[in-house]
Amino acid sequence: MPCLLTAAAADPEAVSVARHWIDSAGHDVEAVESMLRDDSFVPRHACALANAAARQALTALLSVARTPFSLRHDLDALLTLLPPDSIVRRDVPDLRDLAQWAAEPRFPGDWQEATVEDALRAARCARTVFEAAVADLFEHGIRV
Numbered sequence: 001m002p003c004l005l006t007a008a009a010a011d012p013e014a015v016s017v018a019r020h021w022i023d024s025a026g027h028d029v030e031a032v033e034s035m036l037r038d039d040s041f042v043p044r045h046a047c048a049l050a051n052a053a054a055r056q057a058l059t060a061l062l063s064v065a066r067t068p069f070s071l072r073h074d075l076d077a078l079l080t081l082l083p084p085d086s087i088v089r090r091d092v093p094d095l096r097d098l099a100q101w102a103a104e105p106r107f108p109g110d111w112q113e114a115t116v117e118d119a120l121r122a123a124r125c126a127r128t129v130f131e132a133a134v135a136d137l138f139e140h141g142i143r144v
């Protein structure tokens with residue numbers, strides 16, 4: 001897998017794509033945190049948006065590294081595609097709790113409904129992934 005720094009220096013288009021993804025992730029993290037301040041928020045919506053924010057942050061790193069990946073909802077699979085020395089891999093070793101909010105729980109169905117505590121945990125995890133991804137990019141000379 002190419003080093004993020006090498007990819008950044010060699011491919012300004014990949015850096016531009018990564019900035020787009022990390023900006024989108026940041027907006028989603030802010031939206032989740034804003035949602036949590038409103039007493040009428042729906043926990044499953046906050047959980048789904050937190051999942052999307054984390055996925056976008058991971059996608060930013062994979063894009064700049066030019067690592068092939070699919071746009072699926074498996075956060076742990078995306079995480080394992082990052083270089084072993086990635087700040088995200090160091091700070092966020094497991095995304096299973098956040099990954100459960102990828103698709104089905106966004107809609108009513110026969111599964112456990114998200115709780116306020118689930119939403120709070122999901123928001124914290126999304127913030128951690130986002131901040132670690134920004135740190136990874138910054139460490140490799142990419143300002144966002």
